[in-house]
Amino acid sequence: MKSNIDYSLYLCTDRGLMSCKTIEESVEQSIAGGATVVQLREKDCCTREFYELAKRVQQITKPRHVPLIINDRIDIALAVAAEGIHIGQSDIPATVARKIVGPDMIIGVSASNYSEAAKAVQDGADYLGVGAMFATGTKTDAIITPLDDLKRIKQDFDIPVVVIGGINERTIPQFAGMGIEGYAVVSAIVAQPDIKKAAEKLRGLIQSL
Amino acid sequence: MKSNIDYSLYLCTDRGLMSCKTIEESVEQSIAGGATVVQLREKDCCTREFYELAKRVQQITKPRHVPLIINDRIDIALAVAAEGIHIGQSDIPATVARKIVGPDMIIGVSASNYSEAAKAVQDGADYLGVGAMFATGTKTDAIITPLDDLKRIKQDFDIPVVVIGGINERTIPQFAGMGIEGYAVVSAIVAQPDIKKAAEKLRGLIQSL
Numbered sequence: 279m280k281s282n283i284d285y286s287l288y289l290c291t292d293r294g295l296m297s298c299k300t301i302e303e304s305v306e307q308s309i310a311g312g313a314t315v316v317q318l319r320e321k322d323c324c325t326r327e328f329y330e331l332a333k334r335v336q337q338i339t340k341p342r343h344v345p346l347i348i349n350d351r352i353d354i355a356l357a358v359a360a361e362g363i364h365i366g367q368s369d370i371p372a373t374v375a376r377k378i379v380g381p382d383m384i385i386g387v388s389a390s391n392y393s394e395a396a397k398a399v400q401d402g403a404d405y406l407g408v409g410a411m412f413a414t415g416t417k418t419d420a421i422i423t424p425l426d427d428l429k430r431i432k433q434d435f436d437i438p439v440v441v442i443g444g445i446n447e448r449t450i451p452q453f454a455g456m457g458i459e460g461y462a463v464v465s466a467i468v469a470q471p472d473i474k475k476a477a478e479k480l481r482g483l484i485q486s487l
Numbered sequence: 488m489k490s491n492i493d494y495s496l497y498l499c500t501d502r503g504l505m506s507c508k509t510i511e512e513s514v515e516q517s518i519a520g521g522a523t524v525v526q527l528r529e530k531d532c533c534t535r536e537f538y539e540l541a542k543r544v545q546q547i548t549k550p551r552h553v554p555l556i557i558n559d560r561i562d563i564a565l566a567v568a569a570e571g572i573h574i575g576q577s578d579i580p581a582t583v584a585r586k587i588v589g590p591d592m593i594i595g596v597s598a599s600n601y602s603e604a605a606k607a608v609q610d611g612a613d614y615l616g617v618g619a620m621f622a623t624g625t626k627t628d629a630i631i632t633p634l635d636d637l638k639r640i641k642q643d644f645d646i647p648v649v650v651i652g653g654i655n656e657r658t659i660p661q662f663a664g665m666g667i668e669g670y671a672v673v674s675a676i677v678a679q680p681d682i683k684k685a686a687e688k689l690r691g692l693i694q695s696l
Binding site: 324325326327329350351352353354356357367368369370371374375378 | 559
């Protein structure tokens with residue numbers, strides 16, 4: 279089942295950017311517009327709050343068959359039996375994560391360059407989050423991934439690649455012909471006045487590449 | 488094995504109070520002075536840092552047969568195979584935690600009153616952290632547990648009780664004759680100039696009750 283995931287429009291939540299809507303509303307509208315994966319990322323709330331939120335979001339994703347991926351917090355992912363976790367370079371190492379979550383949970387790993395990607399593949403990642411591809415307001419300290427590294431990653435590894443960081447209507451066409459499996463989007467969806475429409479537009483654009 | 492834990496001098500770490508020493512040094516000296524359990528509590532560091540710290544602390548606790556208990560973060564506890572987790576009212580519920588960690592890991596639950604304690608016992612907690620017993624500088628927003636609740640908890644439930652919150656040389660004698668299994672201490676050990684000596688003194692005091 280893990281190998282059939284459609285990563286194409288990969289929504290990352292960001293509480294700070296969702297001024298008018300709840301996370302649940304944003305997720306629901308994003309999926310209605312075509313988001314294929316939802317990653318829940320919460321850095322500043324307590325564990326119980328994150329757990330309760332994950333359960334509520336799961337009530338939206340599950341019936342729509344959209345995989346829910348929890349950022350960093352393996353405990354939350356296990357507690358709600360999420361489809362996956364996403365771990366960065368400052369989280370629990372992927373090899374340790376795999377021992378905890380077992381073989382069936384999706385493990386995504388962030389890589390900002392070729393060598394991090396190579397390590398992640400070796401550690402058994404199921405997909406790579408590669409970026410930041412562009413400077414972004416969401417993560418101001420992000421390291422920019424050289425486009426050449428992305429090309430070499432695609433060339434050398436047989437693993438789905440989701441690009442992240444400054445991904446939007448304007449930047450997506452630059453990846454045409456590269457065989458990128460997914461586009462991770464934060465503000466280009468959730469910070470838009472009409473979330474469903476924004477997601478639809480991006481989904482259409484991605485499918486046209 | 489879980490039932491044979493000596494909770495009597497239960498050290499909680501607090502990075503903010505350990506100005507001169509590392510957490511590892513504080514733990515080592517506390518155990519040398521008689522601490523019987525170590526709880527690692529980190530609220531403000533990233534997951535990888537917490538994981539690496541837990542591994543380093545475990546290298547001190549493990550050979551000394553002192554159980555290491557991780558506060559809140561079940562992912563960290565699983566990642567390092569700690570002896571236990573301690574969960575508060577704002578963490579993952581104890582029944583969910585039990586499903587994740589299995590039957591063998593110690594689960595401690597914080598209770599600030601009788602009804603929280605009753606719930607924790609029902610949820611399968613292995614011990615209770617009851618308090619805050621006194622106003623404390625470590626946790627300024629702590630709810631004070633009525634002494635009568637503590638007495639009723641001891642009377643009604645057959646589960647080890649660790650009192651926490653303002654526990655020090657001056658307050659410990661007030662629990663004499665109540666059958667309290669453990670005394671959780673933060674600043675009364677780790678904020679003292681001679682940690683080993685402070686632990687020795689408290690251990691002696693507890694044993695004399």
